[in-house]
Amino acid sequence: MANDKDLLQVVRLLDDACREAGFFYVKGHGIAESLMKEVRDVTHKFFQLPYEEKLKIKMTPQNGYRGYQRLGENITNGKPDMQEAIDYYAPIEPGKYGDLAKPMEGTNLWPKYPSNFDALLKNYISLLRDLSRKIMQGIALALGGPVDAFEGLLTLVNQDDDICALEVKNQSGEWIYAKPIPGTFVCNIGDMLKVWSNGIYQPTLHRVVNNSPRYRVSVAFFYESNFDAAIEPVEFCRERTGGVAKYEKVVYGEHLIKKVLNNFIK
Template sequence: MGSDFKTIPVIDIGPLVEKIDDPKMANDPEVKEVIRMLDKACKDAGFFYVKGHGIADSLVKEVRDITHKFFGLPYEDKLKIKMTPASGYRGYQRIGENITKGKPDMHEAIDCYREIEPGTYGTLGKPLEGSNLWPDYPSHFKELMEEYLCLLRDLSRKIMHGIALALGGSADAFEGLLTLVNQDDDIHALEVLDVATQVPGLYRYPLGQDLEIFSFSICTPKIRSGFDLEVLQNAF
């Protein structure tokens, strides 16, 4: 992966999104150009902005506004959905509660994952069994977040289809794979070290690398807050 890029690439994935259900999309000239740009961005920068993703700016604003309201609540109110082992490690996580290599992370978050029915994965999946915990206030928090996360999951899959084609595989080559943000042991986060300006209407994608576990996450284009890391990251 290159390190001498000067700007984060901006890719219009509209053609890929529009033709995602077409089994012959890989032969479409516009989709081919998107695939070429994804390939180059992943090799040269490891980060890229996308536009033409189809997620409304108004929805993104609603999500930001409602999460700001929740994290602005008194500590006691946020503890009503406190994360515990009994909750499948879902729910509110206070500042300093998450420990990385013996050091507390300075963020607060709501951790959420795909909901798992008891017994689905036997003893392996037992620690994460359960339903996500959502606050009663702000109202409609659960409905709004579930709508947003569903859109992000769908968007992630569409982009991974493009990356799979860029690697010479079939569009669905990554379907069913475990996805985690992964980085070297001495690197605690993936982020653009130079200034990454806020670009309205765009999402930034950092791409990790590993031979067995594929890394991919979605965030709005700025240095990520605790909300970005813990809620948006778990959308895929």
Template sequence: MTTDFKSLPVIDISPLLLKCDDPDMTENPGVVEVVRQLDRACRDAGFFYVTGHGISEDLIKKVREITREFFKLPYEEKLKIKMTPEVGYRGYQRIGENVTKGTPDMHEAIDCYREFKQGKYGDIGKVMEGLNQWPENPQEFKELLEEYVKLCLDLSRKILRGIALACGGSPYEFEGKIAGEPFWVMRLIGYPGAPLTNGHPENDIGCGAHTDYGLLTLVNQDDDKTALQVRNLSGDWISAIPIPGSFVCNIGDMLKILSNGVYESTLHRVINNSPRYRVCVAFFYETNFDAVVEPLDICKQKYPAVTGSQVFKKAVYGEHLVSKVQTNFAILLHFKFILNDTNSAFRAAAAPSGIWIRY
């Protein structure tokens, strides 16, 4: 039975990583314990902290700092890698250009996606064709982030082997046709400090409530600002207080489908009430772009009680992603929002030309 949570579980996954390529990994007591913890976390919260993941804390910090350096650049410099449909929706988004459920979010970002050959995924893939736009300044930005992506890909694959075991399948259940060639998304996000009212910061909706729609997300957030919130079964918002050196992990909609609804993709949001700028780097590990996602046979056999649930609907990941991306951009093209004059001059300066924003 799923229980409500008041805090997010912390899982040391080092035993899993140590034995992840061992054919006898399921017989290792350390792996068995990690799998048990992953199963409970995915059922109860859909969120958990990961420690013992093997990616150095220095690199994790460096990724945030070089991201912060970029967002400190003059606005005109950032626009050199401006996101447009012509470049496959890759590059820099101004404040308010990301939309959650029709409302612009109070952050700026760089969006990157796995690159693939032109025509590989037919007509549906054309929307996402393009090369990632990397800034020339700061120096080493591209090299550092590409190294980081490789490490996150490897870590996500290994965590999912543990989750596959938790589902009752083999460690490789999510590989092959499901995620043998995983698509990935990386968002480097900057949240301006919240405006002050009578000397006190307001609550800013950095990103509205949503679920992620892939398999697994790794969140690398500033150590000294609490903004990410997760909603529990009672409807309470639980803060994901930063733990230095850790990743906050959460599962997405595709994994909910694959698990036959047993694992939950949980609503979460970002509410920034700090007057200081916040940086977060989110890495999304997805299925194959053209994967047809439906409940795993092992999950349907193990958890027949959810028969008739909406999770039985099939989803083609690439179609789902393209729909999300195009819908968000269409909103920006066709709607105007009112800019509250109590916001800072920085927000007004960063607002898209010709688009008024309500925060």
């Protein structure tokens, strides 16, 4: 693989993007633009349903924080977000991870309408999982490790093509738009990759400000580690950063549960 000039070019671009921005666009990924649009369209249709219909899959602590999230229910920095959402996670069987995963045990809640929502999203998720795995292999190579060094730790965003709302804070401290480019995903790296890379790659602050009068949909896919994975600086990244681990070991499930429990109005 190391002799493949195209691969090396992609790896260099990934490294530059992760070091300088923490955000990048993904194109030429093999997922049909028509499918990306269909996913956004079916999501629009769900949110256009009557409130009572959406509440049939209402998110609660009892169902592992899965399902429909009401407007203003999610909080960021102590303030309600003016968004509604549907949250899905990998199903967790009771007792699979002992007491660690109890708050998130359960299976996902799928709406009755639109009728193709379930099948469409499950197929889409499978495709994004494969794509994310390939991106992580490229990131591993960019950091000088084996292709299977990492699993998880990035987000792929499929956003409406005609509304600018996603903003990223650049190195100068300015908020700039991550403008929609048809057929592409916006990818950002997360906190756990910062730990794994020993700070070589840093996540970037971002926000959504929709000044358009129109309803905006963004379908975000989080490619995450195993729930019980221990995340700590890997040896080949420690060697590149002075030989000392800058971050303590983190169990991914503990990190996720802390975020989930702090993200919603009780």
